[in-house]
Every structure is written in structure tokens, then in C-alpha cells.
Amino acid sequence: MAGSNKAADRALKMLRTLPRVEIGNIRPNPNSKQPTKRGRAQHGGDKHGAGNKGSGQRQNYMRLGYETGNTPFYIRFPYEPYYKGHHLRREYPPITLKQLQVMIDTNRIDTSRPIDFTTFCNTGLFKLNSFMEFGFQLTDEGLDTFKSKVCIEVQHAKEQVIAAIEKNGGVIRTSYYDPRSLQIMANTKKWFEKGEPLPKRMLPPQDAVEYYTSAKNRGYLADPEEISKERLILAQKYGYELPKIESDPDYEMLTRAKDPRQIFHGLQPGWLVNLVDKCIVIPKE
Amino acid sequence: MSRNLIFFRNTIKKAIECSSSNQVRYSSFQSSHKVRPLEEYPEVQVVKDPKLWKFVEDILPQATVPKLVKKAEYPTTWQPPKESTTEKDYFVARTKNHMIPVYLQVSHRGLRRITSIRKIQGNLWTLEKQVSELVKKSGKRYAGRVNEMSGILHIHGDHVVAIRNFLMEKGF
Numbered sequence: 001m002a003g004s005n006k007a008a009d010r011a012l013k014m015l016r017t018l019p020r021v022e023i024g025n026i027r028p029n030p031n032s033k034q035p036t037k038r039g040r041a042q043h044g045g046d047k048h049g050a051g052n053k054g055s056g057q058r059q060n061y062m063r064l065g066y067e068t069g070n071t072p073f074y075i076r077f078p079y080e081p082y083y084k085g086h087h088l089r090r091e092y093p094p095i096t097l098k099q100l101q102v103m104i105d106t107n108r109i110d111t112s113r114p115i116d117f118t119t120f121c122n123t124g125l126f127k128l129n130s131f132m133e134f135g136f137q138l139t140d141e142g143l144d145t146f147k148s149k150v151c152i153e154v155q156h157a158k159e160q161v162i163a164a165i166e167k168n169g170g171v172i173r174t175s176y177y178d179p180r181s182l183q184i185m186a187n188t189k190k191w192f193e194k195g196e197p198l199p200k201r202m203l204p205p206q207d208a209v210e211y212y213t214s215a216k217n218r219g220y221l222a223d224p225e226e227i228s229k230e231r232l233i234l235a236q237k238y239g240y241e242l243p244k245i246e247s248d249p250d251y252e253m254l255t256r257a258k259d260p261r262q263i264f265h266g267l268q269p270g271w272l273v274n275l276v277d278k279c280i281v282i283p284k285e
Numbered sequence: 286m287s288r289n290l291i292f293f294r295n296t297i298k299k300a301i302e303c304s305s306s307n308q309v310r311y312s313s314f315q316s317s318h319k320v321r322p323l324e325e326y327p328e329v330q331v332v333k334d335p336k337l338w339k340f341v342e343d344i345l346p347q348a349t350v351p352k353l354v355k356k357a358e359y360p361t362t363w364q365p366p367k368e369s370t371t372e373k374d375y376f377v378a379r380t381k382n383h384m385i386p387v388y389l390q391v392s393h394r395g396l397r398r399i400t401s402i403r404k405i406q407g408n409l410w411t412l413e414k415q416v417s418e419l420v421k422k423s424g425k426r427y428a429g430r431v432n433e434m435s436g437i438l439h440i441h442g443d444h445v446v447a448i449r450n451f452l453m454e455k456g457f
Contacts, residue, residue, distance in 0.1 A: 102363045106383050107351045113343055122346040147360040188344045266340030272329075273341055280337055284328040 090134040090208070092156040095126060097164060098142025104150075114256050114265060116153040117177060118185045128186055135177055140164070151254045153220075156211075162218055163234050169243035171254045175220035176212050178202035181263050188264075192273045197281075200261045200269040221260060350381055367456030375407035377457040385457065387449045398443045402452075405436040413438055419451055420444055 019025060039045025050057045065072045103109045108123045117135050120126045126136065135155030143160060149169040157165075157174055165172040177185065181201045184191045204212050204221075212219035215226035235242035245254050261269060272281040353365055366379055380386050386403040405412060409431045417427040420440065428441035440448070 098361055101361050105356060105359050105361065105363055105365075107354045108347075118344050122344070124347065124350075142361060145360040147358065185344075187346070189346055192341075264340065264344055266337065274331075275341075277333075278338060279331050279333045280341070281329050281331055284330055 087132070089132070091130065091132050092135055092137035093126070093128070093133055094139040095120060095136045095154075096139045096141035097146040097161065100138070100150075100152075101142060101146050101148060104148050111148055111150050112250070112253065114151040114153065114253065116185075116258075116265075117155070117182065118188060118264070121186045122188075128182065131179060134179070135182060138165075138172075149250070149254075151250075151256065153258075157217070159216070159234070160238075163238045163240075166231055166234065166242065167238070167240045169245070169248065171245065173218050173220050173257065174212060175258070175260075176204035176208055177263070184263060189275070192275050195272065195274070197272045197283075198263060198267060198269050201263050203260065220257070350383075353383055362450070362453075364453050370456035372411075372455050372457075374411035375405055375409060377402065377412075377452055377455075378404040378406065379457070380404070385449045385452050387445050387452065389443055389445045398441075400440045400442065400444045400448060402438040402440075402448060403436070405438060409433055409436065409438055416440060416444075416448060416451075419447060423447065 047057060050059060055061065062068070065074050067073070100109070103123060103125070104111055108125070109115060109119055113119075120136055128135075137156035138152070138154045138158075138161045140158060140160050143164045146164050147168060150165065151171045152165060153173045153175050155174060155176065157172060162172050178201065180199065184198070203209075209221075211217055213221040215222040215230045218227060218230075231242060245251060248254060256265060258265060259268075263269070267273070267280075268282075270283055274281060355365075359365065363384075365383070370376075377386065388401050388403070390399045390401060391397070392399075402412070402416075413429055413431050416438065417429060420427040420442070423444070425442055425444075430439040432438070
């Protein structure tokens with residue numbers, strides 16, 4: 001043990017002679033410091049094409065979809081512009097099935113004749129209020145209490161309304177009238193007093209062609225065979241027995257249809273009606 | 286004075302002539318087209334066929350409200366007036382459009398609703414009593430005003446449908 005004590009003494013003796021650890025003689029740990037690299041070659045020490053300052057140089061790119069302060073597109077309130085361009089769209093003011101039934105009950109509308117836009121205007125209860133209104137649509141209010149057999153022509157009708165009319169043995173047709181024709185039909189007396197020949201009815205605009213050529217909508221430009229097929233399909237869908245028009249005593253009235261170029265039943269374009277002498281002027285050719 | 290008038294007329298005439306050369310308005314005789322020689326117009330035939338004229342008559346507007354015609358059935362809530370009514374004290378006439386004259390007057394931004402019955406003849410107080418019972422039955426308080434002079438009954442609140450059905454059931 002005495003030997004180990006001697007060694008300790010010797011170590012202490014050596015320590016006393018060693019220099020103190022102080023600010024003057026400390027240095028970094030070996031390999032702790034990297035020497036600064038010297039920029040080399042043509043672009044040595046350059047910005048590597050990232051530019052100077054800002055997110056470009058730091059390459060902290062904005063997150064995807066970030067619009068620098070705007071509410072980003074994907075957070076913006078989602079909406080579907082149903083009413084976009086509403087002031088340019090065609091309007092069809094509604095006439096309900098109940099109103100139609102009451103007009104028939106009060107003898108305002110005669111069901112022994114085909115009903116069209118003129119008939120509604122002639123009752124004095126309906127009129128067009130704006131140049132964007134292109135006729136009437138038949139709506140389903142009073143659908144269950146509708147009990148009349150009519151041959152009706154409107155400008156727009158839903159499926160259930162078509163079913164209600166056809167269930168009672170009637171015929172419905174949707175047809176387009178251009179604004180000039182509508183003006184003539186809205187006040188027939190005024191037009192005839194002008195003493196001008198009846199014009200041709202215009203064909204529907206491009207965005208209405210699809211509606212009026214569809215047999216499902218009973219469009220006036222649709223194939224009649226397709227319409228009779230669709231009548232049967234609708235009867236099966238709504239579960240009623242389709243009354244036979246062919247054996248109906250009013251067959252002639254129910255199937256009376258206007259030409260796509262014709263405004264009034266029985267009157268051709270180019271004819272001139274004289275209300276004073278009660279005669280019609282017809283060109284010979 | 287007369288000279289001024291002549292000058293005024295001449296200026297108006299000139300103005301009309303100018304306007305007719307630029308713009309054609311068919312609404313007036315002055316500005317419409319002059320009649321051309323007859324050869325320029327197409328050949329026509331004047332037809333006086335009653336069958337054809339029927340089509341014109343069908344589309345001419347009705348001058349008056351048509352009278353009621355008896356039908357086999359009336360599927361909607363609208364019913365024609367019955368031939369006789371059990372009510373002896375008063376009578377409520379239909380309007381010229383064959384409707385029951387019961388109306389709703391909304392005022393004060395929709396806060397005041399007053400139902401009014403018009404065209405009442407006879408004893409209005411009997412009708413008022415019956416209507417008050419009708420209103421009370423529906424759980425509302427009754428407040429009414431009788432105008433015997435003009436035959437009008439005003440009731441506070443919206444009771445149009447109930448009163449209309451009530452009067453129709455009575456046969457008016």
C-alpha cells in the first residue's frame with residue numbers, strides 16, 4: 001500500500017509544477033472546427049442561381065395554393081351560381097292547375113276548344129309583365145283536384161303536371177313563341193285592328209331547342225310517335241290507365257295542333273284579318 | 286295672334302315631314318307609308334267564310350266576365366252559389382268574378398291583418414255573431430267592426446279561408 005501512496009504523492013507533485021488552465025492556454029477540441037471552404041472554379045462562392053434575399057434565396061417556397069394574403073381558392077366559401085345571368089334568362093310565370101280548374105268551373109275557359117297562351121290572356125286574369133317573360137308554365141298546385149279533359153298548350157310544364165293532364169284524358173303540349181308572336185297573342189284585337197298580315201312564328205333559340213324537341217316534355221317539335229310512347233311510359237310510372245284518345249268523341253279537338261310557324265289555330269301566316277268587314281284577306285300564291 | 290298660329294302650324298308640319306323621311310312610325314297616319322300602285326301588291330282573295338271566321342272569333346278577348354254555367358261537378362274548393370240558403374237574416378252577394386267577397390288587408394308592415402267581408406245585405410249583426418263564434422272556436426280573440434251603411438264587416442286577424450268556407454257552406 002505504501003508504494004501506491006508514493007505514486008499519488010509523485011502525481012500531486014507533478015500537478016503542482018504543471019501550468020494552470022486559464023483563458024490564455026485553452027483551445028478548441030481537436031477536429032471540432034472545420035476550416036472555411038475556399039470558393040472555387042468559375043462560380044465559386046456564388047448564390048447557386050437562387051438570387052439575392054427573400055424566399056427565393058432561402059428556398060422556403062410558399063405552400064401549395066397560398067395566394068399571398070388572399071383567401072386561398074380552396075378555403076373560399078363554396079357556392080354554385082344558380083342565379084348567374086338570371087336577368088337574361090327566359091321567365092315563365094306560373095299558372096297552377098287549381099287556377100286552371102277554377103277558370104274552367106267559372107266558365108272563363110271553354111274546354112271544347114284547345115287552350116293556349118291566347119286563351120289565358122283573353123280571360124283578363126293573366127298577362128305578361130316583362131319582356132323577359134316568354135309565356136306561362138303550368139304548375140302542380142291543385143294536382144289532385146284537377147278533373148278536366150283539356151287540350152292545352154303551355155310554354156313549360158313539369159312531369160307531374162303532364163301526368164295530371166293525361167290522366168284525365170287530355171293532351172298537353174309545350175311550345176315556344178317568340179316575343180313578337182306573344183305580343184300579338186296577348187292582345188289579338190289590338191293586333192287585328194292594326195291591319196297587318198300575321199307574321200311567321202319564329203323557331204326557338206338554340207338553348208331552348210332541346211326542351212321543345214323532347215318527347216318527355218311533350219315539345220311541339222318532338223316526334224309524335226315518340227310522344228305517344230312517352231305517354232304510355234308516364235302512365236306506367238305514375239300508375240294510371242291511359243285514356244284512349246282515339247276512341248274519344250273529342251278526338252279532332254284533342255289532336256288539333258298548330259304548325260311550328262303558326263301563331264293561331266286555323267289562321268296561316270300572311271293572312272290579314274279585317275275585323276270591320278268580318279273577312280279574311282288571303283294571298284293567292 | 287292668327288299669324289302666330291299659322292306659323293306654329295307650319296313649323297309642326299315641317300317637323301312631321303322631316304320625321305317621316307327619317308323614321309317610320311306606323312302608329313300615326315302622318316308617318317305611315319304612302320299607298321303604292323296597286324300592281325306592286327300581291328294578288329289576294331277576300332274570304333267571308335263563317336267557318337274560317339269562327340277561328341277569329343275564338344281568339345278575340347271576352348268583353349265581359351262570362352256568366353256561370355252549371356257543371357256536373359266542382360272539384361276544387363270553389364263552389365257556385367246555391368239556389369237557396371237556410372240563412373234568412375242576411376245575404377252575401379258574389380263579386381262580378383263569381384268569388385266570395387272576403388279579403389285580407391295587411392298594413393303596418395304586415396303586423397295588422399284585417400279580414401273584411403263586403404257586399405253584405407240585411408242584418409249584419411247576425412253575421413257578426415256567427416263569425417265571432419267561428420273565430421273564437423279557432424282559439425283566437427274576436428274583435429270586429431260592423432259598417433251597416435256600406436255593408437262591410439271587418440274582423441281583426443287573418444280568417445279569410447275559414448270565413449270563405451263558412452259562407453260557401455251557407456250557400457252564398
